[in-house]
Every structure is written in C-alpha cells, then in structure tokens.
Amino acid sequence: MTEKQEKILNAALSLFAEEGYRSTSTSKVAKRAEVSEGLIFRHFGNKEGLLTSIIQLGEEQAKVLFADVITETDPKEVIRKFIEIIIKTSQDPNAIAFWKLQFKIKWELEIYGEHKTEAVEQALVTAFTELRYLNPEKEANLLLTLMDGMATRFILQKNFDLESTIEFLKQKYKV
Amino acid sequence: MTEKQEKILNAALSLFAEEGYRSTSTSKVAKRAEVSEGLIFRHFGNKEGLLTSIIQLGEEQAKVLFADVITETDPKEVIRKFIEIIIKTSQDPNAIAFWKLQFKIKWELEIYGEHKTEAVEQALVTAFTELRYLNPEKEANLLLTLMDGMATRFILQKNFDLESTIEFLKQKYKV
DNA sequence: TTATAATAAGTGAGTAATCACTTATTTATG
DNA sequence: CATAAATAAGTGATTACTCACTTATTATAA
Incomplete structure (x- = not known):
C-alpha cells in the first residue's frame, strides 16, 4: 500500500460519507487526494473497486469493535458493552465517517449486510437466554433494530x- | 394539475424511491412518464422543484396517517395505534414507496425533518405520562427511534x- | 355564434459541463 | 536499463437544463 493509495482511500472514504457513492465523481476523489485521476483506476480498477476496498477495510475495523462483545461471558456485560459500542464510535471521527458511509451505502444501493451482525446477535441471544428473558431471539433482534434507529x-x-x-437504555436493561 | 403533470410526479416518486434522487436523471423520469424532458422543467422549474413537489405531497399523506394517533385520548390506544402505523404502511405499496423515498432522501441529502414527528412525539409523551412511566420524554423518544430502526x-x-x-413490541408495552 | 387573440401545455433538438474510464507519456526507483 | 508509479490528455456517453417552436385550450370581441 503506497502513500498515494492511502491518500486515495482516505479521500474516497470521506467523500463517499459526505456526498454518497454515486454522486461522488472520481475526479473529485483525485483532487482531494491530490493525485491524478488515472491513478485511481490503476490501483483500484474502477470506481466500484475503490468502494469495495473501503468497505473491506471497514469490516475489519468492525470486527475489532465487536470482538469485545462476542468474547465476553457475563451476560449483563455483553448487553452493556454492546449498548456502549455506539458511544465508543461517536468519539472517533474516523469511525463516525465509516459508519456514516455504511448507512449511506445501505440506502443508496439497498444492500443490508446481515452477516456482519450475525455473531453479535448470537452473543446477545445467549445473554438474554441466561438472563431468563422470555423471548431471547426477539429481544436480541429488537436491540439490534434499535441500534439502527439510534445510528x-x-x-x-x-x-x-x-x-x-444510552444511559436510559442501560437503565431499562439494568446493566 | 394536468394528466401529464401527474404522470411526471408518479414516475419521479417511483424512480427516486428506487434509485435515489441524485442518480435518477431527468431524462429517465421523462421516459417513464412518457413525456418530453422539457415538460418537467416547464412545470417544476428544475429537478429540485420536482423533488419538493413530491415531498410536499407526501407530507400531507403523513399528516393523515398520524392524525389518528394524535386525536386518540386513551393512552394505551395512543401507543398501540402508533406501533401499528408501520403495519398499515407496509400493506400499501404506494405508502412503502413514499417512506422509502423519505429515508433515501434523508440519507442522501442528510436532512432530518423533525417537525414532522413533533406532534406525534408529544402525544406519546402524554400517553406515557398518564401510564406513570418514570421518564415519559425518554420513553417516547426511544419508541420513535425504534421506529426508525424498524423502518x-x-x-x-x-x-x-x-x-x-410488532407483536413482540405490543406485548412489551402491554397494549 | 364565430373569428381572433392570448395563454398554457407540450415537444425535440441542442447546450456546456461532467461522468467513468483509457491511452500515451513522463517520472521515479531498485 | 528496466519496471513500476504517476501524470496529462484524451475518449464517448450522460448530465441538468434551455431554446425555438407547435399544438391545444381559453378568453375576448364583432
């Protein structure tokens, strides 16, 4: 990964998050990255390849973020940590940009990446089960849905x- | 409102909902509406004027949809009716298209029309207050946020x- | 009523600007 | 010197929008 490649990725991430994928032109990306437009195509093939690279990078980031929740064994801690993920995210401008991009992409291209949250959903189901909630699957699903709304x-x-x-939520779930 | 004006609005509504505002070209709208492209600009001035007309039409629709919740006096019924709005919507393809457009626009142009839900939020606060919930404002806000996630x-x-x-939610709120 | 004038509705070709992408050429590096 | 990195100058297609013009509808006057 050369320096200019990184500059292109950063420029594209911020621009896609600001203005959306389709309405960000490759020439704009090149300008912000301070490289020639052709270089984008040399490194990423086409515009979609650029998007794919950004999303892949972000998915690794997301895995790290969720890892802490999934490996936790205490059920109350699982729920608390999950709820607080959004706080952690909100304090890192880079993370905000990434999640903004994720949602923008979702709505622009109408793709919902369920696989990303499967592991964490399972962890929540287990937690709610251990806490003797009546309907752990629905409970977990509702919490994930609520997180979409909060985002x-x-x-x-x-x-x-x-x-x-967030404070109100933690109070509700007594965590 | 002439017949062709209506055809333009319908074509634009469906296309904007399908592919987003910015990535729908006026020529595509004209083709689907089976009119000349120039007619769009005669009637709506520019592309943004077309979008504005669609949104205005939809806001009137939304008011009708929420009216039933706002005028209700029984607190449990307020909550139940609010929760069931999304079911009502999901059964009308036209309503789905409209709400899809609303969310797409939100994310594409990053405008969140709070004023639209103010009245219904106040109705929920009143309902939760009457039901002796500890934090009615937060409770109402959380429910609205959850609806965003569900949508x-x-x-x-x-x-x-x-x-x-929805059934699970009604059970949770005992309505 | 009928001819005429005025307005509104509608068309299709054309505009410069921008789009994603390609090709040819130059610059840097080992 | 050879290979990769980077640029600059292109390509045809598409963009929102305009323009000159025709057709349909409505208002006015003889």
Whole structure:
C-alpha cells in the first residue's frame, strides 16, 4: 500500500460519507487526494473497486469493535458493552465517517449486510437466554433494530442526545 | 394539475424511491412518464422543484396517517395505534414507496425533518405520562427511534419479520 | 355564434459541463 | 536499463437544463 493509495482511500472514504457513492465523481476523489485521476483506476480498477476496498477495510475495523462483545461471558456485560459500542464510535471521527458511509451505502444501493451482525446477535441471544428473558431471539433482534434507529438519529439528527439515550437504555436493561 | 403533470410526479416518486434522487436523471423520469424532458422543467422549474413537489405531497399523506394517533385520548390506544402505523404502511405499496423515498432522501441529502414527528412525539409523551412511566420524554423518544430502526430493517432487510416484531413490541408495552 | 387573440401545455433538438474510464507519456526507483 | 508509479490528455456517453417552436385550450370581441 503506497502513500498515494492511502491518500486515495482516505479521500474516497470521506467523500463517499459526505456526498454518497454515486454522486461522488472520481475526479473529485483525485483532487482531494491530490493525485491524478488515472491513478485511481490503476490501483483500484474502477470506481466500484475503490468502494469495495473501503468497505473491506471497514469490516475489519468492525470486527475489532465487536470482538469485545462476542468474547465476553457475563451476560449483563455483553448487553452493556454492546449498548456502549455506539458511544465508543461517536468519539472517533474516523469511525463516525465509516459508519456514516455504511448507512449511506445501505440506502443508496439497498444492500443490508446481515452477516456482519450475525455473531453479535448470537452473543446477545445467549445473554438474554441466561438472563431468563422470555423471548431471547426477539429481544436480541429488537436491540439490534434499535441500534439502527439510534445510528440513524445520531448521524442525521443534529440535536440528538446520544449519551442520555444510552444511559436510559442501560437503565431499562439494568446493566 | 394536468394528466401529464401527474404522470411526471408518479414516475419521479417511483424512480427516486428506487434509485435515489441524485442518480435518477431527468431524462429517465421523462421516459417513464412518457413525456418530453422539457415538460418537467416547464412545470417544476428544475429537478429540485420536482423533488419538493413530491415531498410536499407526501407530507400531507403523513399528516393523515398520524392524525389518528394524535386525536386518540386513551393512552394505551395512543401507543398501540402508533406501533401499528408501520403495519398499515407496509400493506400499501404506494405508502412503502413514499417512506422509502423519505429515508433515501434523508440519507442522501442528510436532512432530518423533525417537525414532522413533533406532534406525534408529544402525544406519546402524554400517553406515557398518564401510564406513570418514570421518564415519559425518554420513553417516547426511544419508541420513535425504534421506529426508525424498524423502518430501516423493513425496507432494506429482505427477510425482516415485521409482524412478529410488532407483536413482540405490543406485548412489551402491554397494549 | 364565430373569428381572433392570448395563454398554457407540450415537444425535440441542442447546450456546456461532467461522468467513468483509457491511452500515451513522463517520472521515479531498485 | 528496466519496471513500476504517476501524470496529462484524451475518449464517448450522460448530465441538468434551455431554446425555438407547435399544438391545444381559453378568453375576448364583432
């Protein structure tokens, strides 16, 4: 990975997150990365290849983020850690950009990557089971769905109070 | 409103919902509406004017949809009716297209129209207050956030089981 | 009523700018 | 010197939008 390759990836990540994939031109990416437009095609083949590279990089990032939840054994801690992931994310501008891109891509291209959350969903099911919740699968699914809603609001709604919502949630689940 | 104007609006609504606003060209809209491209600009000024017209039309639709919740006085019924709105919507292909467009626009242009849900949020706060929930404001906000998540999954996740999630929710809120 | 004038609706070809992508050429590196 | 990295200058297709013009509808006047 050369220096210019990284510059291209960073420029593309920020631009795709800001303006979306389709409405970001390769010439804009080249300008922000301060490279020639042709270099993008030399390194990534085409525009989609550039997007694929960014998503792959992000998936590795996501795995690291979720690893802590999946390896946890105490059920209450599993739930608490999962809920607090969004707080951790919200403090890292790079992570925010990445998740913003993930959601933008979802809506722009209408692809929902379920496989990404499968492992963490299973961890939540186990946790809710151990805590004797009546319907652990539904409980886990609802919490994941709620996280989608919270991400949506955190990214799009300027005055959304993330931290107090998280506190309220932890209170609700008694974790 | 002439017949061709309506054809343009319908074509644009479906195309914007399918492929997004920015990546739908005016020539595509004209083709689907079976009119000349120039007519779009005669009636709506520019591409953004077309989008504005569609959104305005939809907001009136949304008001009608929420009216039933807002005028309800029994607190449990307020919550139940609110939760079931998404079911009602999911049965009308036209409504699905409209909400899909709403979310796509949100993410594409990064505008979150809070004013649209203000009235219904207040109705929920009142309901939760009457039901002696400890934190009615947070409770209402969380439910609205959850609905964003459910809409996201219903639209994007092909195998999302909406009805059983709704049943589970009603059970949780005892409504 | 009927001819005429005025307005609105609609068309299709054309605009410069931009799109993703390619090719030819130059620069750097081992 | 040879290979890879990078650039610059292109390609045809597509973009939102405009323009000159025709056709249909409505209003006015003899």
